[in-house]
Amino acid sequence: MKTYRKKLKFRFRFLRRMFYDLLLEKLFTKAKRVLDVGCGEGEFLNSCVAHRKICVGMDINIKLMLKIAKKYQNITEIAIIVADMFHMPFRARSFDVIFYSHVIEHVTVREAIQILSQFSKIACIVVIITPSYHRSFWTPGHITPYTMKTSAKVLTLAGFRPLLITYDKAFILNLPPQVFERNRLIVSLFNNMPMSFMKLNLLAIGISTRQENTDTWKEK
Numbered sequence: 001m002k003t004y005r006k007k008l009k010f011r012f013r014f015l016r017r018m019f020y021d022l023l024l025e026k027l028f029t030k031a032k033r034v035l036d037v038g039c040g041e042g043e044f045l046n047s048c049v050a051h052r053k054i055c056v057g058m059d060i061n062i063k064l065m066l067k068i069a070k071k072y073q074n075i076t077e078i079a080i081i082v083a084d085m086f087h088m089p090f091r092a093r094s095f096d097v098i099f100y101s102h103v104i105e106h107v108t109v110r111e112a113i114q115i116l117s118q119f120s121k122i123a124c125i126v127v128i129i130t131p132s133y134h135r136s137f138w139t140p141g142h143i144t145p146y147t148m149k150t151s152a153k154v155l156t157l158a159g160f161r162p163l164l165i166t167y168d169k170a171f172i173l174n175l176p177p178q179v180f181e182r183n184r185l186i187v188s189l190f191n192n193m194p195m196s197f198m199k200l201n202l203l204a205i206g207i208s209t210r211q212e213n214t215d216t217w218k219e220k
Contacts, residue, residue, distance in 0.1 A: 013043065015197050019168055020047035023127065027164075027205070031096035035123065037085050038103035042068045042078075049077050056095075058083050086111075088118045093211060095122055101129040102201075105142050109154060112144070116158030120208040126160060132167065132200040134191035148177065151204040160206030168201040 024047060028034075034048050039057035041064075048055040056079045057072075059065050069080040083089050085103070098119045104112050119126050131137055133145040146154075152162045166177035169190060180186050180200070190200045 020044055024051040033095045034097045035095040036099045045078050085115050090122045092121045097125045098123040099127050105130045105144050112154055113158045120159035120210050124208050124211055126206050128204040130202050132202050155206040159209050161209050162206050164205040166203050168203050
């Protein structure tokens with residue numbers, strides 16, 4: 001049983017790393033400074049360093065950040081800080097991209113707009129990843145499910161122009177989101193799989209209307 005769980009965990013991390021690499025390779029080749037808000041174990045930071053980015057990992061969990069800081073202490077391209085996303089300790093235009101993965105579903109829509117409004121001043125691009133709505137969505141801490149439409153609306157209200165809203169698996173497979181949206185059977189197929197790494201996540205990318213600098217954005 002333990003061996004099976006280890007294999008699942010490895011596959012989950014492999015798929016996530018492939019997804020992160022695709023994001024960085026296809027869309028953000030010109031971005032140099034990246035902020036990961038709610039960085040957790042720092043998996044995205046690893047991908048950023050591999051793609052020669054200067055990155056900051058931020059989380060409110062002091063114990064976890066001390067652990068991550070120790071892990072990356074010899075990597076000069078990574079800085080780790082403890083901070084609250086409601087009170088961001090950064091100046092305007094400090095970063096090219098803010099990565100915001102599996103965090104937005106933990107706050108209300110009003111709070112999300114407040115947080116993203118700060119992001120629009122700090123960075124040019126925001127990348128949001130959140131679980132699509134399915135029967136397993138309501139795990140402890142999840143309070144706000146998102147759709148493509150609500151993701152676009154929240155981005156707009158926060159001062160971003162939506163650039164891309166799709167599913168992570170559609171992005172990986174290089175398929176337009178309409179393939180999934182028009183055939184709900186495909187969505188159900190993914191979301192009803194027992195392996196959590198196969199369930200669909202929403203990917204929403206916006207560019208700040210306060211500082212539109214399309215040099216940071218590149219779509220091949």
